[in-house]
Amino acid sequence: MTARSYIYRIIIFTILIFSLTKVFSAEKIFCDQCGNLIKAGTRYVTSNGKNYCDQDCFDKSLPKCDVCSEPVKNGFRSNGKKYCSEKCLMTTWGKCELCGKRVQNGYHIGNKDGAFFCKDCMEKPKCFLCGHPDNCKELSDGRFICSNCDKIAINTPAESRVIFDEVRIKMKEKLDMITDHDIKFKLVNLQELNTESELKYSDESMEQGLFVHEERTKTYIKTKSIFGFEFGRETKTEVINNYSILMLFSLTKDKFIEVAAHELAHDWMQSNYPNITDLKISEGWAEFVATQANNQYGNSHMNSRMRNNPDPVYGEGYRYVAGYAKEHGVAGLYKLFSKLNSGQ
Ligand SMILES: [Zn+2]
Ligand SMILES: [Zn+2]
Ligand SMILES: [Zn+2]
Ligand SMILES: [Zn+2]
Ligand SMILES: [Zn+2]
Structure with a gap:
């Protein structure tokens, strides 16, 4: 929101005494603007106890408009x-x-340099992606999307799969982050995502994707039997790991890349530092990786969201992780993860 600016109406009190005031022959009067002697017998202007040769000199003495430079009389x-x-x-x-x-007063979206809207427009539904109020379209799961975001939204599983795989390759090549997990990928609606997610955050920090790791231990008993007699009874266990990433439909491509990188960062952390349970670290890390992916795709401008996010987990976590990486390098950050992972 803009700082309230105070406006004062200013009226320059002008007494124009053209017709009445004449210089008497004995007086010596000088113009307070140009300094010239006002000749005897001529008409002149007085205002607030000052004298001016004529209207021109008086106008010149007035403060100038900061926009058009005209003299400010009733301003x-x-x-x-x-x-x-x-x-x-x-x-x-x-x-x-x-x-x-x-x-005079309106609202900026995101931060003080963000897009500006009047009070009336702010009452309209806001786009779940850019946060701008608009004559938004309502998606089937109740989210609102503005016309600009809707034009470039990704809605088909095939299209999203291609981008998802591309992000994974880029993270391997540029950020040296890869796992051998067979990740199942699915486009979902908001209700499906919330059902899977244990975290139900407010609208503002709504997760737009989710990484799910399920570990199932299957136990089965193996026996051999001859003529109804059992022997060689063995208990076997098998650990089955399932990895999946769910992402909301109707994200724009740039947003999709950011969210995919965030979720893939969770997968990477799960693989390398599975015991880190502090959400500030894991979400901060995922947000940090998302900023790195944004940089890789030429979308650094999107990173102000993370930098300015007031959320105590996502925002604070990001600033902590990014600050740590800046000070100690990524190698130092990995050392910290190792320490946290081993419970030190
Ligand atoms: Zn003058
Ligand atoms: Zn003006
Ligand atoms: Zn408006
Ligand atoms: Zn939008
Ligand atoms: Zn996350």
């Missing part, structure tokens, strides 16, 4: 600046990105 003062008219003042107000109206 406005706001945040230390002066404006000659309401029209000039309004050009300094934010322009709502949806309706185009200029308003």
Whole structure:
């Protein structure tokens, strides 16, 4: 939200005494603007106890409009600046990105440099991806999407699978992060994702994907029998690991890449440091990897979301992990993970 700016109406009190005031022959009066002697017998202007040769000199003495540079007579003062008219003042107000109206107070999305909207437009449904209010379309699972995001949303399993595999290869090649897990991948709706997810976060930090690791231990008894007599009874156990990543349908390609990298980072951590249970570390790490993937795809601008995320787990976790990596390098970060993993 913008800081409230105070506006004062300023009226320059002008007494124009053209017709009445004449210099008497004995007086010596100088113009307070140009310094010239006002000739005897001529008409001149006085205002607030000052004298001016003519209207021109008087106008020159007035403060200038910060927008059009015209003298400010009946104008406005706001945040230390002066404006000659309401029209000039309004050009300094934010322009709502949806309706185009200029308003003194409005809302920025994300951070103070984010897109600006007026109060009326902010009442409209907001896009689950960019957060902008719009004449949003409602998706089958109740999410709202704006027309810009909808145009480039990914809705087919085939298309998403291709991008998912591409992200996995890029993470192997550029970030040296790979697991040999056979990851099942599925596009889901919000309800399916929430059912699988134990974490139900607020709308703001809604997870748009989910990494699921299931470990099942199957126990079976093997016996041999001859003529109804059992012998060689053996108990066998088999550990079955299932890995899957679920992602919401209707993400834009860039968002899809970010979320896929986040979930693949969970897979990598599960494989390398399975005992880390601190969510701040695992989610912070996943967000950190997502920023690295964004950089790889030329989408560094998307990383301000992580940097500015107020969430105590995702935001704080990201800032902790990114700060640690900056100070100690990624090798130092892995050392920290090892320590945490072994419970030290
Ligand atoms: Zn003058
Ligand atoms: Zn002006
Ligand atoms: Zn608006
Ligand atoms: Zn959008
Ligand atoms: Zn996560």
